[in-house]
Amino acid sequence: MNNPQKGSPTGILLVGASFFAMAAAYPEIFGTPLDAGDRFRIGTMQAMGGLSMMTGVMGYVKRILQREKRKDAEVVSGIYGTAAFADLDDCEDAGLLEPHGLYIGLKDGEPLFFGGKAHLYTEAPARQGKGIGFVIPNLLHYQGSVIVTDPKGELAAITAEHRRERLGQDVAVFNPWGLHGMPRHRINPLQSLIEMASDPSRIRGAPEEMRAKALQIYPETEDTKNKFFPDGSRTMIYGGGLFLAVHHPERCTLPELYRIIANPTRFRRVIAAMQRSDALGGLLADLGDDLAARMRDAPEQFEDFRAGAVQQLAIFEPGGYLAEAVSGNDVSLADLKSGNVTVYLAFPPERIASHGRALGLIVNEAITAVSTSPEKGQVLFLLDEFANLGKLSGLAESLTALPGLGVRVWMVVQEHAELVRLYGPNTAKTILSQAEVKQFFAVNSDERALSLSRALGQKTVKTLNHNLGRFDDDEIGQSLSETGQPLMRAEDVTAMGTGQQLLLVRGVKPILGERMPFWLVSPWAEWAAQNPLEGTDYPKEEPLLVLSYTKKE
Structure with a gap:
């Protein structure tokens, strides 16, 4: 039970002042001359006034000290963890607001760009916006060389003209099946x-x-x-x-x-x-x-x-779709290091499972070509449907060296389990460790949500406890204690909204950010050609984000 509430320091000070006032007025009230008894009574009132004043002052001092202690008690100690989400200032300090990089989403409506030299990893289920939210935006935004896997041929159909006409890129389309009437350039993986x-x-x-x-x-x-x-x-x-x-x-x-x-x-x-x-x-x-x-x-x-x-x-096999496409070279993959070449690897989606190894061979061929090129340009490997390329021989080892050669790999998968099945748990862990940016949204696996929750860490939170006492008239006591809590619970990870995403950028606090389709960004909406698979124009909506570009010389 709590002790009864003590008197107010102000009240005690007023009592002390009253005693002094009474002592001062005593001669006027009782007249003079004062005898020994009068002087004793005046001295007693002054002593009681002084004691009261001192008690009041001490009460104020005690209150101030208690207030400071309460403030200290309300400060989170961090003993159970100090995890926190990044704010815009954190993003700015990390250089993520500089537009000279790869677009990775938004924070509080501000676009984020990754300008580092290392690799990126995106994980989200099928048809959840990986293409319209990040792959297509970067093909419209990024001005360096790109080799991109194009499982439906739609990426080339939407962005190739822009990269050729506005960015001045030399564009090649590896297109064995002749998708959408696009060119059919040859690449020899040997x-x-x-x-x-x-x-x-x-x-x-x-x-x-x-x-x-x-x-x-x-x-x-x-x-x-x-x-x-x-x-x-x-x-x-x-x-x-x-x-x-x-x-x-x-x-x-x-x-x-x-x-x-x-x-x-x-x-x-x-x-x-x-x-x-x-x-x-x-x-x-x-x-x-x-x-x-x-x-x-x-x-x-x-x-x-x-x-x-x-x-x-x-x-x-000779006579098949792939035979002609891999029997010669219409593009030098080493020229990617010039910083001025875009190569699309277009495949029908129904052929990816059976013929995806051919794409893997070309990707490996491109890695070899750019790794041995003396040119100093930057190259982005934008690998959509990464797991369907088959196991890329020596990839885990190559990822360590590639950033120093000006090569970044952006791996896009539907689920983490694909990576583990293909490369095994140890190599998959190594591959992920090489990615400085990891991006997650539309998480629908409880196991994956739990692992992400753990990766985000814990924060220390204050909890208010109440002591009701033993009897009805006992005062209610309160106390503060600390406990640990996940920065984001597994159920919160799976409950992320349609426009939300989780970004883990090395050296930066976790970012709970946003994402949007490219047609809500100007001028991307104007730059993108019509998607031949949809057959209709993109939604005509007011842009939520406007970016400014200078013409590439």
């Missing part, structure tokens, strides 16, 4: 291998380059117990590709590699030619000897290896 094999100073890197391509053509699976047959098939792909690059560079294409391995007679002739080769310090001869011995001593096993290789190369 071009870097050909160039290495023909350059005496770089030929020693050719085996490693072809080994990575063989892994991309025939990706590793989670079944680590049954690696024997896939490894045998990869050896055939590896050896055949290396042979073509060294001895027949003019025919070094994936359709030709398929043609060789799919035809037993031709393959036997190539193996014999490999045995006679002295290239690469005898490496080709050793590969030829190994394949010839297996063909002779274990013909059924050899045929199983060959059938596996043919199956993986079948998407490049």
